[in-house]
Amino acid sequence: MEMDREPGKLEQIVSQFRSKILHVILESRVPSLHHQQQESLSLSRVRKTDKWFNLVLGDRPPALENLNFSLRNLLDPMVIDIILVRHGPCSSSVDNLYAPSAAAAGPSTETVIERWVVQYDCPRVFATPSGAEAAVSYKKIYKKCILLLRSLYSQMRLLPAYRIFRQLSLLSQTYNFDLIYKVSSFSHPFSREEEDGMKEYNFTPVEAPPGCLCVSVTYRTTLSDFNLEPLVSLPPKIITDYVGSPTTDPMRSFPSSERGAHAISFPSRGLRSPSSIPFQRPHSWSSGFHRGIPPTKTQSLAGSPPAYRTSCKPYDISSPPADLFGNRIQNHRVSTLQQATAYDEYKLSPPFSPSASPSTPTYLTGANPLLTRHCSETAPVTIPLPLTGRSTRYLSPNSSDPSRHSLPPLSPRSSKHDASSQESPSGIRSYRKIEALRAGESPSGLSNLYSAPKVVRDSKDDSGRFSGLLSSSGSPRIGFSRSSSRLSFQDDMDDCEFSCPFDVDDVDVSDSSRTVKTQRAKKLQNLLHSQIW
């Protein structure tokens, strides 16, 4: 009876082990996931998932659940790449304020700085466990899994990438780099050059008959050769001298108004040609994935369910070996490029909107048609009415609030509330907590987190590369990028009305017309006078 129950338990342990490892890795490499975890950790209750391996990490982000679902074949390796994205030099720091950083910056480079591989290594020939082996209870396996996870948790904080993660977690500074991740069941091998600067560490495998659980990491030993530096950010400037301001002389003429210039607050400059804006910010749920995947290959995968799904069956340790393991033997190593059955970028549905999945990453399908259409327009920014369907979910829910967009996108509030990141308000608290932790204080309460540097961070994130699944929706950055993307929608919506203090056109017209009328009246008067006299 015990043996009959053990395979099911073993499968459960292996499955939860993979999930836990993924959670540990991503929560210490993806700031937004880390912030969410900080928030959920603040609650005193322990969730069911926390109890696994006696390691309380907080809520598992929905994205992780989706990843787990798509990689649920326990015999497939799970490869987690942590990718450093470096943005090229930008023209001016002012551009960073009002334009997506990717637009302002040069081409960005991506480097895999860490590769974690979790796999269940099976023997070629399945051997019926002997009496002694059969006696290895799942409890021992579970205990060893706990030990491995403890050491993994510590190691995550000792590797060089952790420093970068901590830097990015700080909201008081913006950097010319991002951290994204990619999870798949195969990976491209490193080149010789890449391997030179990397080191491998293998955790001691956990015996889980008939195979063993193996966790290894290949990581760059130093990141000092990357030019990772903070971006200079301008302090926020409140413009009080605008048309319509109560303190401004209504009769004062503004040089820009005479020429009918446009609102300066919003990034009309952000609307550039697709070639200059690499609005390659993929859909938020897939932005974590490596662009290097050839589109043809990916699209072919998108069209059909991955093969492993069709052959997926519950992991059954008691099944005859040939049936279960026969076609797995050659695929249990990740160093070689596997048959293209296991990686499916598109099957990982977004955490907030399954219906949004059809909005495939634009970098794969070409330039964003909306941007193409409106690249040359410099009309004043309009805020659309709340959209229906997936667009609403794709955009910030605050898009309908014109007051939020009457000013430059300072506040992450305008960008934060995404369905995929229900914890975003608390995310702010967690941001503060992290800062407080850095200062050696214990986190407490809310505080004003909205500061101008976040504008820079937000704009930078329009590259959309900041750690795929949830961070794209959880962090204010992605919210801003959504705002930017919304601009393209806004320009298309001629029926939207918008009153903005910075919207000079309407006020200009009225002012200039009033001026003209006054002048005409005066002329008429003069004429009349001259005629009389």
Added chain:
Amino acid sequence: MNCEVCQLKELKVEHFEIREVLRCILHTIVFHRALGLLRPKDVDLELFEITYVQCGDVELEKKIDEKIDHFVSWVEKHPNKKSQICLSFYEVKSKQPSWFANKTERLYWEQWYVNLNVIQHPKRHSSKSHHTKVVVDPRESANEERSSHRVMVEASLREVLFQIIKFVNEKKDHLPPISEGVIYFPYEITIPSSSDSAFGMDMIKRMLHSGHPTMLS
């Protein structure tokens, strides 16, 4: 049951670095031997760019700090000396009570030796090179030396932490079963006492309890 022993790499630290270094090492070891349900707590060192993990248990933190205080007091009385702090994990076994011995005994199954060499910061004096006319600013050279020492200690501490992780990964079979409701295994921290002989006696006592000769590497 085997008693596994791990001799950690020696660290050369200055007096003011002792607390941080010891806290980091001891908590890291206990975290890896705390197999009960816990919420890990990340702690950033102030002197070094290292983050280590604690169990989040207030009682444990208090006890470790107490021991560190005792150790610091000992160091102040014995400056410029190499010292060893021993963190041991044991199982409580009941035995036949006798006239000489207690009803329970401690069976040590793992011992960690933290080796510290507490150094004094050498006094600085203005050094005028006889070969050049340039006079070296003593403050500048002191800062440089301090900074290089800091870098060295940080690198060594990181190595020690990796050493701990390697050891806990390689040695797993000797751990006793996890008890329900217990977060971490019973432990004991031994610091050098006022007399070295007493410390030695503690070591011999432990050897007798563990039932195996201490494997000093």
